[in-house]
Amino acid sequence: MRNLLLLVMLLFGLQPTYAQPGFPDLGFGNAGRIIYGLAANTQGISIACLQGDTLMVAGMHYDPVAACFLARYLPDGSPDPGFGVNGIVTINNNFNYGIYCMAVKPNGKILLAGSGGPNPPVQGADVFLMQCHPDGNIDSSFGQYGFVQTDMDSTNDFTFDIAIQPDGKILIGGQFTTYNGASCRYLTRLNANGTRDASFNLVGTGLNNAVRTLALQP
Structure with a gap:
């Protein structure tokens, strides 16, 4: 079964939100979260906020060998089409x-x-x-x-x-x-x-x- 990369990101201060403090911003992604299946055995590792309120996510997937990926998202949680392929760059080496x-x-x-x-x-x-x-x-x-x-x-x-x-x-x-x-x-x-x-x-x-x-x- 394909593992899905689950990212739950609460954006305080990145964009206007009317949710109560501590609750997901329902205007971000799908009801406050992003779920993307990149490959089998995918793991999100780290996240950083960039200029322009975009988000960078780094992680690993193992399908069939280990590889690093970078994914960039727009402030609303959608993939950034200007980054890699559909917002994702996969880095392979030996x-x-x-x-x-x-x-x-x-x-x-x-x-x-x-x-x-x-x-x-x-x-x-x-x-x-x-x-x-x-x-x-x-x-x-x-x-x-x-x-x-x-x-x-x-x-x-x-x-x-x-x-x-x-x-x-x-x-x-x-x-x-x-x-x-x-x-x-x-x-x-x-x-x-x-x-x-x-x-x-x-x-x-x-x-x-x-x-x-x-x-x-x-």
Whole structure:
């Protein structure tokens, strides 16, 4: 049976709504929700609000192999016809990977992060980042052909959240203790092009567990 991607999005402040606080906006999608079947075993992972009150959704589907997708929706919940095919861009590559988080840069570029490795896997999972242009195409100027994959430890490594600083640098929080051989204890920072920021040093600090959520102070 085909699994359906179920997105329930409450739009407070994005468009006028007359529903009581805490209730779905019935003017959005179908009675306040969007249901789209993209492929078998589809999973929505992350959502971001873009300029113009559009929404970007990132996720994974496995039909028949793992692939990442981006879907963009208009403020009323309908697919954005100006994005990909019927509002959806599917990204395939030769990695066995999972996307766990997404961040949209001020210039509109889309940064996706998670964990992955060669397909078939060789030894555990590595930290994995991928950058796309605003139209969903892979940005080849980021890392190597749009991808950054780094073996943080000898076992499985995971990226749980990312945050974009005002200067474009990328904070990565997750489950790892080194980055390219340098100690970083579950938090590290990359330059805007995906290379490690050597000026960011957490050696000897007190983080002793995985970082699952990041937030930047104003």
